[in-house]
Amino acid sequence: MSVTDEISSDIDASLARSTARSLEIERQLAKDPSRFRILTGDRPTGNLHIGHYFGSLENRVRLASLGVETMVLIADYQVITDRDGMGPIRERVYSLLADYLAAGLDEEHVTFFTHSSVPALNQLMLPFLSVVTDAELRRNPTVKAETDDTGDRPMSGLMLTYPVHQAADILFCKANLVPVGKDQLPHLELARVIARRFDERYGRADESRPVFPSPEALLSKSGTVLGLDGTKMSKSKNNTIEIGMTAEQTAKLLKRAVTDSDRHITYDPTNRPEVSNLVNLAALCLDREPVEIAEEIGDGGGGGLKKLVTEAVNEKFAPIRERRAELVADPGHLRDVLARGNARANDIADQTLAEVRSAMKMMY
Incomplete structure (x- = not known):
């Protein structure tokens, strides 16, 4: 064989x-x-x-x-x-x-x-x-x-x-x-x-x-953490948030992340993959359950979701980014x-x- x-x-x-x-x-x-x-x-x-x-x-x-x-x-x-x-x-x-x-x-x-x-x-x-x-x-x-x-x-x-x-x-x-x-x-x-x-x-x-x-x-x-366009996160697709990006760059990128027209936020990876991906990203950064995150945002809509995700990502990666800047400088x-x-x-x-x-x- x-x-x-x-x-x-x-x-x-x-x-x-x-x-x-x-x-x-x-x-x-x-x-x-x-x-x-x-x-x-x-x-x-x-x-x-x-x-x-x-x-x-x-x-x-x-x-x-x-x-x-x-x-x-x-x-x-x-x-x-x-x-x-x-x-x-x-x-x-x-x-x-x-x-x-x-x-x-x-x-x-x-x-x-x-x-x-x-x-x-x-x-x-x-x-x-x-x-x-x-x-x-x-x-x-x-x-x-x-x-x-x-x-x-x-x-x-x-x-x-x-x-x-x-x-x-x-x-x-x-x-x-x-x-x-x-x-x-x-x-x-x-x-x-x-x-x-x-x-x-x-x-x-x-x-x-x-x-x-x-x-x-x-x-x-x-x-898998999807990219900002709802497809697989990939450097070749230009849909990523790099570990070493600044808080301002991260916020700018997340503003254009794909969501949908339903203002009520739920965690439903099958039917709402783009919204659920952002919910999951916040959950990973905050070490919480995605359903809990979605329930907390509720009727906050895409804007409320992106605000929470931006804060969570920037808080999670702030010490990593600070250390990275020190390393690159040496x-x-x-x-x-x-x-x-x-x-x-x-x-x-x-x-x-x-x-x-x-x-x-x-x-x-």
């Missing part, structure tokens, strides 16, 4: 298992966080927005605060999987690092690093590519979606091998836990299959254990943080690559 057949036939069962397993992992995290190493990260394609914060960043801060060893990848090479150029990559890398630190990821306990600074990580793609086929990669959900969306534009080889690169990200540091949304489960399944196939094909450096652990998913609890500190993280990631990657070469009998 091909890797894609394995993934396709098992995806529904995998989601159910992953959901149940995530609950069990949360219990284990509370008891002994030292058992886990997390790999997570983002592509530096622009500044992080509040959708990123509530969708993943807040949870990363929580996990790191528990004492879970956390590796955070700034995936600069993956910027060019679907783009012709890098853009202002240097500025975006440091902006992303400032977002992370300002949000509460502790530089003393979290390792921040970039793809391009860790050669051994990227070298793992060669043996990993040997255990998957071209056809299997083309049937991967992300690659297939890219194929369907490109039209007449040829797909790059880097885009085709994107799922394998993600597997290398996870496996180079032997991460055994990856916070993901349910749409990212196929990528994690592929990493698990690559880890297993590598051991089946090349044997083990140490017969008592595999070279790579089988990484598990920690499913995100947070729902570029030398940001460079030092990234240099230390890159050095640590290289030490880990070099050791893993040495184990891989030993397993493949390539120690000359």
Whole structure:
């Protein structure tokens, strides 16, 4: 059976298992966080927005605060999987690092690093590519979606091998836990299959254990925060509120957020997605229930809703924005943080690559 057949036939069962397993992992995290190493990260394609914060960043801060060893990848090479150029990559890398630190990821306990600074990580793609086929990669959900969306534009080889690169990200540091949304489960399944196939094909450096652990998913609890136009929040759609924006910029953007003509505010995501999205955003910022927020606004209409959301967002992010401004004003500190993280990631990657070469009998 091909890797894609394995993934396709098992995806529904995998989601159910992953959901149940995530609950069990949360219990284990509370008891002994030292058992886990997390790999997570983002592509530096622009500044992080509040959708990123509530969708993943807040949870990363929580996990790191528990004492879970956390590796955070700034995936600069993956910027060019679907783009012709890098853009202002240097500025975006440091902006992303400032977002992370300002949000509460502790530089003393979290390792921040970039793809391009860790050669051994990227070298793992060669043996990993040997255990998957071209056809299997083309049937991967992300690659297939890219194929369907490109039209007449040829797909790059880097885009085709994107799922394998993600597997290398996870496996180079032997991460055994990856916070993901349910749409990212196929990528994690592929990493698990690559880890297993590598051991089946090349044997083990140490017969008592595999070279790579089988990484598990920690499913995100947070729902999607929609953009200001009621569609998915996305930098490419220009419908986001960036973490680092000022209170005035935030207020201006929220004034043009889409609502509807019904003056009475209710929380009804199915029938009133735009209004409900703003209600939910206020609830997330205030740590309250959306229904309670909606009832409080009542007949206050869209204006009352936007006023409450603006106040809630600005209050929630005020300390983060203040810290971010301090970090951006000290570029030398940001460079030092990234240099230390890159050095640590290289030490880990070099050791893993040495184990891989030993397993493949390539120690000359």
